[in-house]
Amino acid sequence: MNFKRDDLTKYGLVAILVIAAAVPVLSDSMFLINLLVLMLISIIFASAWNLLAFSGQGSLGHAAFFGIGAYASTMIAVQSGISPFITIFLGAAVAAFIGVLIGLTCVRLKEWFLAMVTFGFAIIVQTLTVSVLAPITGGWDGIASPRLLSPSIPGYQLIEYYAVLIITIASLVAIWYIMKSRIGLAFLAIRENEVEARSAGVDPVRYRLFAFAISAYLAGVAGAIQIHHIGYLTPELYGVDNSFWPITFVILGGLGTLAGPVIGTIVLTVIWEGLKATGLTFGRYVIVGFILILTIIFLPKGLVNLPERIQVWWKGRGRNETGAKPQRE
Amino acid sequence: MMDNLGIFLQIMFWGLYAGCIYILLATGLNLIFGVMKIVNFAHGEFLMIGAYITATIFFLTGINPYVIILLSMLALIGIGAIVERLCFRPILGTGKLNEIFLSIGLIYIFQNGAAMIWGDAWQSVRSPYDGITVPVGSLSVPLDYIIIVAFTAAILFALYFFLKKTTTGMEMRATSQNRKGAMLVGINVERIDIISFGLGCALAAAAGTLWVVSGQVFNPYMGSIPAVKAFAIIILGGLGSIPGAIIGGLLMGIAENSAAYLLGGIWKDAVSFIILIVVLVVRPTGLFGEKGE
Numbered sequence: 001m002n003f004k005r006d007d008l009t010k011y012g013l014v015a016i017l018v019i020a021a022a023v024p025v026l027s028d029s030m031f032l033i034n035l036l037v038l039m040l041i042s043i044i045f046a047s048a049w050n051l052l053a054f055s056g057q058g059s060l061g062h063a064a065f066f067g068i069g070a071y072a073s074t075m076i077a078v079q080s081g082i083s084p085f086i087t088i089f090l091g092a093a094v095a096a097f098i099g100v101l102i103g104l105t106c107v108r109l110k111e112w113f114l115a116m117v118t119f120g121f122a123i124i125v126q127t128l129t130v131s132v133l134a135p136i137t138g139g140w141d142g143i144a145s146p147r148l149l150s151p152s153i154p155g156y157q158l159i160e161y162y163a164v165l166i167i168t169i170a171s172l173v174a175i176w177y178i179m180k181s182r183i184g185l186a187f188l189a190i191r192e193n194e195v196e197a198r199s200a201g202v203d204p205v206r207y208r209l210f211a212f213a214i215s216a217y218l219a220g221v222a223g224a225i226q227i228h229h230i231g232y233l234t235p236e237l238y239g240v241d242n243s244f245w246p247i248t249f250v251i252l253g254g255l256g257t258l259a260g261p262v263i264g265t266i267v268l269t270v271i272w273e274g275l276k277a278t279g280l281t282f283g284r285y286v287i288v289g290f291i292l293i294l295t296i297i298f299l300p301k302g303l304v305n306l307p308e309r310i311q312v313w314w315k316g317r318g319r320n321e322t323g324a325k326p327q328r329e
Numbered sequence: 330m331m332d333n334l335g336i337f338l339q340i341m342f343w344g345l346y347a348g349c350i351y352i353l354l355a356t357g358l359n360l361i362f363g364v365m366k367i368v369n370f371a372h373g374e375f376l377m378i379g380a381y382i383t384a385t386i387f388f389l390t391g392i393n394p395y396v397i398i399l400l401s402m403l404a405l406i407g408i409g410a411i412v413e414r415l416c417f418r419p420i421l422g423t424g425k426l427n428e429i430f431l432s433i434g435l436i437y438i439f440q441n442g443a444a445m446i447w448g449d450a451w452q453s454v455r456s457p458y459d460g461i462t463v464p465v466g467s468l469s470v471p472l473d474y475i476i477i478v479a480f481t482a483a484i485l486f487a488l489y490f491f492l493k494k495t496t497t498g499m500e501m502r503a504t505s506q507n508r509k510g511a512m513l514v515g516i517n518v519e520r521i522d523i524i525s526f527g528l529g530c531a532l533a534a535a536a537g538t539l540w541v542v543s544g545q546v547f548n549p550y551m552g553s554i555p556a557v558k559a560f561a562i563i564i565l566g567g568l569g570s571i572p573g574a575i576i577g578g579l580l581m582g583i584a585e586n587s588a589a590y591l592l593g594g595i596w597k598d599a600v601s602f603i604i605l606i607v608v609l610v611v612r613p614t615g616l617f618g619e620k621g622e
Contacts, residue, residue, distance in 0.1 A: 053426070058426045058429055058430075060370075060429070060433075105606055105609065105610050109609060110425070111425040111426055111429065112368045112425065112429070112560075113564060113609055115370070115429050116557065116560050116561065116564065116605065117602075117605065117606055117609060119557055119602075120557065120561070120599075120601075120602025120603075120605055120606065121602070121606070123554075123598055123599055123602055124599045124602050124603060126599075127595055127596060127598065127599035128599075130595060131593065131595045131596065240553060244433050244436075244437075247430060247433055248433070251430050255426075282441035282442070282444040282445045282449070283441070283445060284441075285437045285438075285440070285441035286437065286438050286441045286442050286445070288437050289433075289434045289435065289436070289437030289438035289441070290434070290438060291434075292430065292431075292433065292434035292437065293416055293431055293434035293435070293438075296420060296427055296430055296431050296434065297416070297419045297420060297431075300420075300423065300427070
């Protein structure tokens with residue numbers, strides 16, 4: 001029986017979805033629910049970064065958009081009293097707007113320059129937050145952020161979990177739609193060969209900006225949800241760490257695929273939490289570093305490519321035994 | 330009026346001194362980029378390792394920290410060669426993004442590995458010449474600053490002669506000009522890759538030693554910001570251009586110290602990136618770069 005990779009991905013995602021929806025029924029551990037909420041947020045964040053990378057732009061400063069979404073959403077919620085469920089999307093729009101601005105400086109730049117500019121941008125935003133904007137952002141101390149739901153509501157954690165799950169699924173569907181549409185094709189064309197894409201009538205600047213806007217928007221959504229979930233925000237959101245996590249998730253799962261960020265985030269979160277039990281602190285990061293490097297060298301297409309690799313290996317093994325060419329479907 | 334001039338000169342000196350560390354880092358990056366055409370975002374981690382090696386030897390033996398510069402450079406040649414062989418060579422030519430991602434893995438490993446060995450607290454070392462100042466014109470300059478500038482100049486001259494006069498240096502230049510051509514005339518480019526990477530790391534180690542002996546604090550996470558500034562410098566100065574790296578490093582040192590004085594210390598890091606972004610918007614190939622790579 002032959003699975004096509006697309007089918008496998010689709011069934012895999014649906015299976016993950018069913019499990020995700022069923023978890024609260026199976027377990028009433030609040031620790032687990034909390035962990036899953038943070039994991040879903042990471043999935044949105046990693047998918048957002050992945051979409052930008054899909055268009056050939058590797059950002060090293062996505063924490064900037066994550067943080068801007070969080071700060072903007074909190075500010076709007078505090079000032080106007082609107083429910084955080086709505087301000088999440090307003091704050092993310094601010095992140096998208098700034099994403100377009102930074103995208104404008106980046107669209108004509110090559111990989112390294114773009115990486116540099118985005119990395120520097122996160123530092124600039126952090127500096128602004130703790131200096132000029134300190135009166136409204138609270139500087140290094142941060143400020144309290146309204147919770148998504150008041151803890152007085154019975155079962156608020158479950159409601160929050162399902163709400164975040166729905167937002168995650170909606171984000172993934174949106175990204176899937178973009179990747180499969182003409183826009184996704186245009187992203188691919190630009191990534192592979194910009195000159196050829198241009199000669200085929202694809203305007204790279206427009207598409208890259210679009211990728212920046214959507215990616216920054218989703219990163220902003222992720223940041224806003226996380227901050228309303230935790231209830232507190234500090235400028236450490238803009239830290240290098242926060243920029244590197246989505247990259248690690250995506251590389252491990254599979255760059256430029258829909259399922260990659262999801263699988264990468266789940267696998268790495270499990271490893272990360274598992275290592276917590278061993279009592280390692282810095283060692284955990286060292287292990288993540290090794291995982292990242294080994295993945296890049298030995299499994300450049302990530303974990304989503306693993307079934308295919310095994311299949312090829314399996315077929316190759318068959319050929320050696322019988323001396324015949326492996327049968328193609 | 331005299332006051333303003335004094336402050337101006339003071340800032341220039343700080344800039345010159347900060348610039349020295351950036352120049353060494355940026356020159357190392359340029360050397361690696363020139364030969365291998367890769368960009369190692371983890372370059373600052375080699376500065377950090379150099380700093381810790383210097384501090385550890387100094388704490389253990391108490392010998393003059395300026396002498397340790399040779400040891401830390403030698404150690405980093407070895408570490409650099411291992412990193413090149415195990416990490417960068419397997420992915421050479423598989424795409425620019427892969428190099429960036431691999432560097433992130435290296436950053437994780439080096440920073441947290443160092444934190445496991447040495448702890449993550451801020452530390453500092455007292456230079457034997459601490460407190461000694463030399464009068465230069467109207468202001469007094471710490472002797473350490475002058476030694477650091479002299480060391481940087483000496484290292485750059487040594488590098489210049491190595492590249493111009495020795496066979497290996499010429500092979501490195503040939504490889505950087507045309508890799509295939511270098512292979513055709515019988516140069517072992519993989520050997521040249523390892524040497525360049527090791528030398529680049531050694532320059533970072535020298536920067537780390539100078540960082541430590543000047544009395545600046547250091548911790549395992551210190552390397553990222555100077556490394557990214559070194560990137561900004563080689564982009565300003567043109568990729569692969571060593572004179573560009575020197576001029577860019579000095580400009581960066583002076584610019585950020587002026588900003589720290591005028592706007593407050595918090596702006597020190599951000600201002601270099603603002604300069605970088607402005608330059609890239611106006612001139613995407615860098616200030617002195619002939620063409621972007």
